[in-house]
Amino acid sequence: MGLHDWSLIIFTILGQMSVGVFLILGVIHTVAIRRHAVEEVERLTDRALLAIGPVLVLGFIASLGHLGSPVNAYLSILNVADSWLSREILFGALFAVSGAVFALMQWRKVGPFALRRVVALVAAALGIAFIVSMALVYMLPLQPSWNLWATPVTFLVTSLLTGTLAIGVAFVASYAYERKRDGEDSAALAALLYDSLRGLVIAAVVLVGAQLVTIPLQVAILSGGETAAAVDSAARLTSDYGIMFALRLALAFIGAAIFGLFVYRSTLGQASQRVVGGLVGGAFGLVLVGEVLGRYLFYAANVPIGV
Amino acid sequence: MTEQQMAFYVDLAACSGCKACQIACKDKNDLDVGIMWRRVVEYVGGDWTRSGDAWVSTVYAYSVTVSCLHCEDAPCATACPSSALVKRDDGVVLIDESRCIGCRYCEWSCPYGALQFDGDTGKMTKCDFCADYLDEGKDPACVASCPMRAMDYGPLDELRERYGDLAEVAPLPDPSISRPAVVFGPHPDSRAGASTSGRIGNLEEV
Numbered sequence: 472m473g474l475h476d477w478s479l480i481i482f483t484i485l486g487q488m489s490v491g492v493f494l495i496l497g498v499i500h501t502v503a504i505r506r507h508a509v510e511e512v513e514r515l516t517d518r519a520l521l522a523i524g525p526v527l528v529l530g531f532i533a534s535l536g537h538l539g540s541p542v543n544a545y546l547s548i549l550n551v552a553d554s555w556l557s558r559e560i561l562f563g564a565l566f567a568v569s570g571a572v573f574a575l576m577q578w579r580k581v582g583p584f585a586l587r588r589v590v591a592l593v594a595a596a597l598g599i600a601f602i603v604s605m606a607l608v609y610m611l612p613l614q615p616s617w618n619l620w621a622t623p624v625t626f627l628v629t630s631l632l633t634g635t636l637a638i639g640v641a642f643v644a645s646y647a648y649e650r651k652r653d654g655e656d657s658a659a660l661a662a663l664l665y666d667s668l669r670g671l672v673i674a675a676v677v678l679v680g681a682q683l684v685t686i687p688l689q690v691a692i693l694s695g696g697e698t699a700a701a702v703d704s705a706a707r708l709t710s711d712y713g714i715m716f717a718l719r720l721a722l723a724f725i726g727a728a729i730f731g732l733f734v735y736r737s738t739l740g741q742a743s744q745r746v747v748g749g750l751v752g753g754a755f756g757l758v759l760v761g762e763v764l765g766r767y768l769f770y771a772a773n774v775p776i777g778v
Numbered sequence: 779m780t781e782q783q784m785a786f787y788v789d790l791a792a793c794s795g796c797k798a799c800q801i802a803c804k805d806k807n808d809l810d811v812g813i814m815w816r817r818v819v820e821y822v823g824g825d826w827t828r829s830g831d832a833w834v835s836t837v838y839a840y841s842v843t844v845s846c847l848h849c850e851d852a853p854c855a856t857a858c859p860s861s862a863l864v865k866r867d868d869g870v871v872l873i874d875e876s877r878c879i880g881c882r883y884c885e886w887s888c889p890y891g892a893l894q895f896d897g898d899t900g901k902m903t904k905c906d907f908c909a910d911y912l913d914e915g916k917d918p919a920c921v922a923s924c925p926m927r928a929m930d931y932g933p934l935d936e937l938r939e940r941y942g943d944l945a946e947v948a949p950l951p952d953p954s955i956s957r958p959a960v961v962f963g964p965h966p967d968s969r970a971g972a973s974t975s976g977r978i979g980n981l982e983e984v
Contacts, residue, residue, distance in 0.1 A: 475882070539880020539900030546860035547879055556859040556883050611857075611886055612955050699974050776951050777889040778819050778844060778984065 478536030480766045483605060484633065484759075485530030486563060487626055489523050490598035491634020492641075493570055495674070496520055497591055499638070499667055507663050513577075514649050514660060515667065519641035520574050527567055555607040562601040569594035602626055615701035616708075616773045621689035625682065625769075629762050632678040632727065636755035639671045639734070643748040650744075665738035668751060672731035675754070679727035683720065686765075703774040712768055719764040726757030782933035783850060783869035784907055785959035786921075787941050788843055790968050792928035795820060795841030802923030803845070806908065813894045815905040816845040816920050817984040821949050821969070823976025838967035839979065842947055843929070845920065846871060846892035846905035847958030850934075854884035854893055854904075862902075869934070869959055870907040878902050889951040890958070891984075907931075937961045946970050949978050 496516055503512045535541040548564075550557045573590045576582055606623035646664045650656060693705035708716050734750045795818055803809070803816040824837035848871050855863040855871065862877035863884060878901040884893040885902070893902050908918035916922075921929040930937065944962045945953040948969040962968070969975060978984065 537881060539882070539895060539897075539902075540878060541880075543860065543877070543879040546862075546877055547881065548859070549877075550859050550861045553856045554859045554883075556857065556881065560859065608883075611853075613889055613951065614886060775886070778817075778891050778949055778951075778978070 475537045476767075476770045478533045479770065480763060482530045482534035482537075483626070484629065484762055484766055485526050485533065486605065487602060487630035488633040488637055489527040489530065489570075490566065490602050491630035491632070492519065492523050492526075492637050493566075493598050493634075494595055495631065495634050495638055495671075497595055499670070502670075503663065503667065506666075507659070511657075511659055511663055515642045515645045515663065517578055518645045518648070519638055520577060522641055524567075524571060524574065527563075527570070531563070531567070555604050558604040559601065559608050562597055562604050566594060566597040566601045569597055602630055613776045614773055615696055615698055615776060616689075616693055616704035617769070619689055619692060621685050621692075624685050625689075625765075628678050628682050628685065629765070632675060632682065632723075632758060633755075633762055635671050635675045635678065636727070636751070636758050639668055639751040640755045642667055642671075643744070643751050646744065647748070661744075664744075665747075668738050668747065669735055672727075672734045672754070675727040675731050675758070679723050679758075682723055686720065698776050700774045700776040704772055707772040707774065708768060712772055715764055716768060719761050719768065722757045722761030722764070726754045726761060730754035730757065781868040782935060783959050784848060784912070784931065785869075785934035785937050785961060786845070786847065787930040787932075787937045787961045787963070789926075789928040789930075789941075789963035790840055790842065790947065790965035791963055792926045793841050793843065793965075794926050794928075796925065798923045798925055799843050799920035799929065802919040803905070806919035809903075810896065810898070813896060813903060814984070815892070815894070815903070816843060817891070818843045818980075819949060819984050820979040821976050822979035823969075838976070840965040840967055842950065842962075843920070844890050844950065846888075846907075847890055847956075847960045848907060849956035849958045851957045853887040853889075853956050857883045857887040859883060866909070868912075870909055870912070871904070872906055872909065873902060873904050875899070875901045875903075889955055934959050934961070948976060 496519055500512060500516050535544055538544055548557050548561045551561055569590065573587065573594050576587050576590060603623060606626045609617035609622050611618055642664055646660060649660060690705050690708055693701050696702055730750055730753050734747065734754060737747050737750060797818045800814060800816045800818050804814065807815060809815065819842045820839060821842060822839040826833045826835050848869055852865055852871050855865060859881060860877045860879050862874045863871060864874065865871050880900040880902065882895055882902065892904050894904065896903050911918055918931055921931050938961055941961045941963055944964055945958055945960055947962050
């Protein structure tokens with residue numbers, strides 16, 4: 472496990488988280504403006520939207536670490552006709568550009584609302600194409616533990632799960648900033664924050680549930696695989712890396728479900744923002760560490776077919 | 779006009795596993811430690827089983843020399859994001875190092891471990907079928923070096939006419955994945971590709 476693999480772990484997780492944040496922000500915005508004033512909603516969502524850019528750029532910079540000749544990186548989109556790796560980079564770049572255009576329009580309120588909606592939908596579609604092509608990069612006939620439907624499913628779950636909780640953290644931070652600037656609590660904004668956090672942790676619980684179903688199924692499919700490499704991959708996951716594997720599942724569950732429950736209850740009980748913020752941050756931290764371990768295992772436990 | 783696909787032939791029954799081909803390849807291409815465009819894989823298996831008062835041996839071993847097999851459906855060329863891997867008119871898969879970004883994606887796609895990373899240059903390297911020798915009308919270094927005369931090369935169709943069409947030999951993966959340009963002459967003990975009866979006996983060497 473060298474720099475090579477760590478750069479891919481960072482790139483895939485940050486890339487997926489960026490898309491997840493973008494998609495879920497869109498959902499929150501759409502739902503929230505039905506019950507709250509648009510201006511209030513955007514006091515929370517706009518800064519979260521802007522935070523996506525640096526995260527995605529950081530991911531792309533990390534991806535250069537797995538190239539032997541990073542100066543040639545620009546050549547990586549030459550084989551769009553055949554290579555999923557080229558398509559991954561192309562869709563990633565298009566998502567970055569369209570997302571940046573939308574974020575700029577949204578931040579400066581350029582153009583009518585409907586136009587911004589269209590740009591956001593285009594960026595969201597490109598983001599989904601980025602995640603799908605990222606999964607197809609790994610679905611190679613010689614890599615048994617990657618060549619499963621579980622790869623696109625787990626990539627999407629990682630995207631939405633880390634995205635959900637990252638938004639929770641961004642909202643808490645945005646709220647704290649707004650309150651400091653106004654010099655007082657805004658009841659409307661606080662209600663919006665707590666409403667959103669409850670929705671977010673419910674989503675996180677559903678997502679971690681999906682993950683806790685997918686991962687054991689993936690191991691079961693591998694253990695019953697036809698090739699020795701598939702069986703070895705499953706064995707590495709459950710024995711060689713057994714402790715890390717268990718820890719990865721536990722962290723996702725504790726972060727999303729248990730911390731999520733506390734977040735839910737504390738927002739109902741009108742706990743202080745400091746407590747709520749700490750719980751949301753804890754949930755995000757635990758889930759993120761769990762996802763990093765999971766992605767580490769994705770690379771480390773795979774046994775290729777071939778000589 | 780497209781020329782015929784070039785291919786290797788290996789007579790597994792004649793191969794003694796001496797690895798002269800591996801060394802000839804390293805010498806001709808001046809390959810650094812850790813890079814082996816041709817490797818000789820030893821497949822071993824079997825056991826001693828009791829039959830009445832006697833112990834009967836089912837132990838077997840044979841060697842498979844493997845390099846880039848210049849596949850007809852080269853998965854490395856499909857995978858390569860910068861189109862650095864291309865098939866020549868004669869089917870030989872060549873790497874254009876000036877276009878290689880060193881992402882190692884071809885390595886994940888190759889069934890034969892043919893794509894190998896050079897840490898000094900940051901590029902992938904691979905067997906080029908001694909393309910310079912072929913153009914001069916000379917034999918590839920591996921073929922020429924074999925003391926058992928177990929190797930041959932030529933257009934795939936001609937090799938198949940002469941030697942048959944066996945391409946599925948353990949421990950090599952299913953040839954339908956990439957349609958490798960290779961013909962094997964069977965060893966009395968050679969197993970089909972999916973065999974799990976044996977294992978690679980010299981993992982530390984290959």
